[in-house]
Amino acid sequence: MKKQLCVLILIIIVFFGMPMMVSALGLDVSVQVGGGAAMGTTDDDNKSGKLRWAAGVGLVLDAYVLELSNLAVGISSGANYANLHYYGLAKNVPNPVFPAGPATTERTSESSYHYLTIPFTVVGIFDLSAELSFVVRGGGFASYFLGGTVDNTYDPEIAALGPFPGYLDGEVDLDDSNTEQWMFGLRFYVGAELMKKGKISIIPGIQFDMGLTDTSIDSVQPLPSKDTFWALTANVGVKYSLF
Numbered sequence: 001m002k003k004q005l006c007v008l009i010l011i012i013i014v015f016f017g018m019p020m021m022v023s024a025l026g027l028d029v030s031v032q033v034g035g036g037a038a039m040g041t042t043d044d045d046n047k048s049g050k051l052r053w054a055a056g057v058g059l060v061l062d063a064y065v066l067e068l069s070n071l072a073v074g075i076s077s078g079a080n081y082a083n084l085h086y087y088g089l090a091k092n093v094p095n096p097v098f099p100a101g102p103a104t105t106e107r108t109s110e111s112s113y114h115y116l117t118i119p120f121t122v123v124g125i126f127d128l129s130a131e132l133s134f135v136v137r138g139g140g141f142a143s144y145f146l147g148g149t150v151d152n153t154y155d156p157e158i159a160a161l162g163p164f165p166g167y168l169d170g171e172v173d174l175d176d177s178n179t180e181q182w183m184f185g186l187r188f189y190v191g192a193e194l195m196k197k198g199k200i201s202i203i204p205g206i207q208f209d210m211g212l213t214d215t216s217i218d219s220v221q222p223l224p225s226k227d228t229f230w231a232l233t234a235n236v237g238v239k240y241s242l243f
Contacts, residue, residue: 034235044225052085076123097161111150148174
């Protein structure tokens with residue numbers, strides 16, 4: 001894990017080193033916290049879900065390299081921690097010990113995932129006045145899975161038989177044996193800068209992360225499927241303009 005995180009940090013240094021070498025017009029740093037809704041998508045017709053919650057905190061770095069009248073454009077990165085919660089319902093889960101018991105069972109699950117996310121986006125800021133600006137970001141992200149848990153409930157429960165695993169109610173740890181270590185996706189953000197006082201301002205905004213990676217490892221799934229995550233969060237932060 002340390003080696004992979006070092007690579008990400010190196011990428012960020014290069015990402016921001018390039019605009020610095022071409023004399024960036026502005027460099028801003030902000031700390032943001034927020035929360036909202038999380039859910040998933042799947043290509044399995046037997047699976048469905050409901051909205052649950054998401055929360056996170058992060059550091060954002062914006063380097064502006066182009067200025068056109070009231071509009072400045074640049075690149076943005078940083079790092080943030082995200083805690084994502086999901087509810088899942090899986091019908092017609094095959095019984096691994098059939099004909100001992102019913103052919104299928106139904107599973108409901110409440111899961112919690114922890115991620116360290118590195119975004120790589122384009123940023124634009126449009127000044128409406130000395131006290132108000134709009135900010136937009138769009139691009140991608142890479143998330144490293146830190147761990148999590150899932151609380152499963154089966155109807156009916158199915159006991160293990162010999163070498164075959166069963167399906168019993170209870171909490172299971174999530175790790176790299178059942179969850180992909182890396183998740184990649186798209187990130188979109190729209191926000192505003194308010195209450196500007198010198199180099200400091202308040203920045204409320206809305207962020208949408210759409211995962212593109214199949215997070216489940218099919219070898220441990222009853223049936224192979226592509227399962228992805230998304231999260232919509234509202235956040236607020238404080239920004240400091242370095243220059």
